[in-house]
Amino acid sequence: MANNFSETVQKIVNNYLDRLKSHLKGLPEPDRKELVKEVYSHIYESYAQDPSEDGVERIFNVLSRLGEPHEVVASRVSTSMVDMGKKRKLPFYILAGVMIGLFGLPLGVGVFSLFLGLAVTLFALVICYYAMAVSFVLGGWATMIVSIIRLFYQDFLLDYVQGFEKLFDYPTGEILTIASSLVLLAIGILMLWASKHILRGFKFLILLPFEKIKKAREHRK
Amino acid sequence: MENKIKQLRKGILELAILGSLENESLYGFSLIKKLASYQDINLTEGTIYPILSRLSKEGLVKSEWRESHQGPPRKYYSLSQAGQKAYQILSEEFKRLSGLVYQSSQPSPEIMDGKKEKTISIKKGSKNGQ
Numbered sequence: 001m002a003n004n005f006s007e008t009v010q011k012i013v014n015n016y017l018d019r020l021k022s023h024l025k026g027l028p029e030p031d032r033k034e035l036v037k038e039v040y041s042h043i044y045e046s047y048a049q050d051p052s053e054d055g056v057e058r059i060f061n062v063l064s065r066l067g068e069p070h071e072v073v074a075s076r077v078s079t080s081m082v083d084m085g086k087k088r089k090l091p092f093y094i095l096a097g098v099m100i101g102l103f104g105l106p107l108g109v110g111v112f113s114l115f116l117g118l119a120v121t122l123f124a125l126v127i128c129y130y131a132m133a134v135s136f137v138l139g140g141w142a143t144m145i146v147s148i149i150r151l152f153y154q155d156f157l158l159d160y161v162q163g164f165e166k167l168f169d170y171p172t173g174e175i176l177t178i179a180s181s182l183v184l185l186a187i188g189i190l191m192l193w194a195s196k197h198i199l200r201g202f203k204f205l206i207l208l209p210f211e212k213i214k215k216a217r218e219h220r221k
Numbered sequence: 222m223e224n225k226i227k228q229l230r231k232g233i234l235e236l237a238i239l240g241s242l243e244n245e246s247l248y249g250f251s252l253i254k255k256l257a258s259y260q261d262i263n264l265t266e267g268t269i270y271p272i273l274s275r276l277s278k279e280g281l282v283k284s285e286w287r288e289s290h291q292g293p294p295r296k297y298y299s300l301s302q303a304g305q306k307a308y309q310i311l312s313e314e315f316k317r318l319s320g321l322v323y324q325s326s327q328p329s330p331e332i333m334d335g336k337k338e339k340t341i342s343i344k345k346g347s348k349n350g351q
């Protein structure tokens with residue numbers, strides 16, 4: 001590109017073209033290059049024909065007649081920028097809409113507390129369940145051991161015996177105790193075995209609303 | 222008011238650009254000079270470039286780069302066949318509408334045979350078009 005711009009004028013032109021480029025960021029590369037080239041051509045022609053003597057005055061006349069970069073790119077950028085904006089923002093707006101719909105600001109704190117309360121309650125229930133199952137197992141196991149020992153040593157832990165041993169004569173009381181402790185042990189083991197299924201059920205219940213939200217969001221995408 | 226002028230200018234400027242390119246191909250700066258030579262239109266020169274790019278996107282105008290005997294190459298625009306057709310239709314329409322604008326500022330004619338009805342029907346048509 002041959003040109004007869006002075007250094008200062010060239011700087012002013014470059015500055016203008018840089019500002020023009022910054023307005024064209026949304027456009028594909030070939031379109032951008034073409035427009036910059038066209039505007040440069042315009043500036044050259046307009047400069048060559050401006051009657052002013054001083055170069056700087058001339059280039060300012062040229063650029064003020066041409067208008068600001070945003071006027072030169074007006075309609076071109078708007079469409080492609082708007083398209084891009086749409087693509088990026090739509091999922092965000094949907095997500096925001098869902099979140100506001102569910103946890104809308106005025107309800108936010110209340111709904112959050114409700115969820116927190118439910119979660120704590122369920123957690124406590126799970127802890128109680130395990131405590132019960134473990135105590136059944138340990139209690140049943142210990143009682144059984146004690147009763148078996150008592151079958152051979154009748155005086156063993158006599159002061160602490162409270163159950164069937166007081167109601168029935170030896171060895172019926174001891175055998176009944178062993179039987180009941182076996183039942184207790186079985187219940188405890190059964191509870192522990194069932195726990196993984198029950199826990200899965202709880203997990204499902206807790207996660208159900210979140211899954212629904214996720215699915216709804218994916219569906220809308 | 223400024224906005225209204227802008228809106229009015231946009232459409233008419235587009236039509237004038239099509240008209241300028243009907244019989245010759247021009248590059249941006251020469252097109253501006255041609256438009257300004259008819260009327261002092263106080264044009265922000267840069268605004269014709271978005272219009273030109275829209276017209277070429279619509280296929281009404283075609284363009285090509287040509288070397289200049291001095292300075293950088295110039296991008297010449299000319300009407301495509303679709304552009305020729307569009308210009309004929311649009312300029313006809315514009316003639317009719319500009320006639321309407323001038324007539325409408327005249328005092329309404331006494332009930333005359335058919336002429337007033339015609340004017341009214343055009344007005345209605347343009348309203349429905351909005």
